[in-house]
Amino acid sequence: MDPGIAEEIISPDAQHSPGTTPPPFISFVTFNRMGLTIQNINNILNSDENFxxxxxxxxxxDDTWEYIKGLQDERIKSKTRFCVNRGPIYVLNYNLKKRKPNQYFFTIDSDVFIRTKDWLSKYIAVFEAFPEVGLLGVMRDNPYPRYLPPVIPRVKGDLSYLQLKNAAVDVIMDFIPGSLQGLRPELFEQIGYWSEECGYGDAELSPRITHYTSYKVGFMTNVEIDMTQSIGCDQCAALNSCSLNKSVKTCFMLAKQTNRNESFAKYAKWKYLELFNELAEGKRTAYCASLLDPASREGHVYHETWALENFEYYLRRSN
Structure with a gap:
């Protein structure tokens, strides 16, 4: 499938020597909201951690891509601009396909401001202390209400995490939110990719891992985030470079106008439920393939029509 890339800038040192352990992979996807993107991506880059x-x-x-092109940091290995928006799962899997086999994978939403210093090291420490955990995340925070589904505390010395107890299918918020997620390398051998067939993202990933792999999922207890959804133009770092007519439409208005995640969830719910019916009936494994990776579809169930319909949903409504 043509990924629809308008422009791609790849760092010349993006490849590692065979046998070496690469630093964690961070996937950062933007979609308008340049003001938040500048604030939150610079917060990540203003650290000494390696990734x-x-x-x-x-x-x-808006002017998000122009800003991204100008970022200078040797830890940025690729910058890609898509011609069209096919939804969050498509771009997430596009980045995931670049992951090296022994590389931790982190996905960070552009509206997440990570308050905790050395957050990446804290994640890795928990992964290393608890080999049973495959996915770790954090609770959503301001301006969202802090909500914690049923969990089981797991403690080893001064390290801990909260293991998701039920990860029930079709239960509101009984999953690890996708705002800031880390996944251990070995997990991908069992799960493949995020499901393009149902497109439910974090809501499908937690139960798929919990009930159909050898791993568990859980919440970090020592990483704090803020999810403020907008900032005033007078407080924006891009105030003097933004080309939008802000009296007509701001970057946040653009983002809200083109966000179709809520309506998509209603549209594709039957696919989400059918995916787990197939898993429960043994018709498929936890491994979900991707259109972006032809080899992944060999020997695995993949409802290509479902995936194409999901991408088309965003193509028609979110561009």
Whole structure:
């Protein structure tokens, strides 16, 4: 499938020597909201931690891509701009396909401001202390209400996490939110990709891992975030470079106008439920393939029509 790339900038040192352990992979996807993108991506880059960041701009209509192109940091390994928006799962899997086999994978939403210093090291420490956990995340925070589903505390010395107890299918918020997620390398051998067939993202990933792999999922207890959804133009770092007519439409208005995640969830719910019916009946494994990776579909169930319909939903409504 043509990924629809308008422009891609790849760092010349993006490849590692065989046998070496690469630093964690950070997937950062933007879609309008340049003001938040500048604030939150610079907060990540203003750390001494080592990682490889891969940034995708999903056809933003503001000046986000121009800003991203100008970022200079040796830890940024690729910058990609898509011609069209096919939804969050498509771009997430595009970045995931770049991951090296022994590389931790982190996905960070562009509206997440990470308050905790050395957050990446804290994640890795928990992964290393608890080999049973495959996915770790954090609770959503301001301006969202802090909500914690049923969990089981797991403690080893001064390290801990909260293991998701039920991860029930079709239960509101009984999953690890996708705002800031880390996944251990070995997990991908069992799960493949985020499901393009149902497109439910974090809501499908937690129960798929919990009930159909050898791993568990849980919440970090020592990483704090803020999810403020907008900032005033007078407080924006891009105030003097933004080309939008802000009296007509701001970057946040653009983002709200083109966000179709809520309506998509209603549209594709039957696919989400059918995916787990197939898993429960043994018709498929936890491994979900991707259109972006032809080899992944060999020997695995993949409802291509479902996936294409999901991408088309965003193509028609979110560009």
């Amino acid at each position: 490889e960041m891969h940034i995708i701009d999903c056809n933003s209509k």
